[in-house]
Amino acid sequence: MEKSFYMNEALKEAYKAYDKKETPIGAVVVKDGEIIGRGHNLTETLNDCTAHAEILAIRQAAQNFGGWRLINCDLYVTMEPCIMCSGAIVNSRIKKLIIGTKHIKNSYTEKQHEFKIDYYQDNNVEVSFGTLKDECSKILQEFFKALRKR
């Protein structure tokens, strides 16, 4: 399957978050072509600041995989992970990280972005940006536009 297929599955997760008025970010974990973990941001719904899409997808994947070390697994996520999720990705031993769009929040600085790129490299996580970039960006822009109106 193409990268865009799995990113589209992550986007479906992001739309589930959108429908719950959560910041619309989605993620899937893929092992040998099969999706073994899915997640969308549920911070408000679960009253849990750690309930980001990536964390939930990684936790579900570990249960399906039968071990917390997600050897040879890839993670697709619609937006660049925050520092917490970057740490979880490294801790989980994810092999490839495929990101839709760069972080769009002003609170995330270029310094943090640069640290993350080094950190992934130091821990042998291969990173790529831009798969379905426009679609991944659009849902976030729409969400924040609607939020400003509310």
Place this chain on the structure above:
Amino acid sequence: MEKSFYMNEALKEAYKAYDKKETPIGAVVVKDGEIIGRGHNLTETLNDCTAHAEILAIRQAAQNFGGWRLINCDLYVTMEPCIMCSGAIVNSRIKKLIIGTKHIKNSYTEKQHEFKIDYYQDNNVEVSFGTLKDECSKILQEFFKALRKR
């Protein structure tokens, strides 16, 4: 109460992890002098690489606090948090972070330590090191010594 009182409670959590053959790290979240969240490392027990002491304490505190923004709450942890947990601490809006001992694993570099110090500062988290440092360090040393023997 003194800082050492709360760090001792975090140490009690670390000993629970030790008894389960988990890396012995413990944490508590304190609001107005009251412990509202406790956690010890359960990575192996829960088969979850995100089940670090800090994450579990923060998640429990949010349920007791009634909101995921832990305004005016402090976190005590026996060992310097990893990148994932540092991100969770910032995401949760913890005010003060009180650390027992510095990170002792070789896989954690000085570069990461320096990034974390800047990152806390940029996000208005006050950090201190060294409360019950010897006790917090000793339990880890004993754990790794026993692990090498097994």
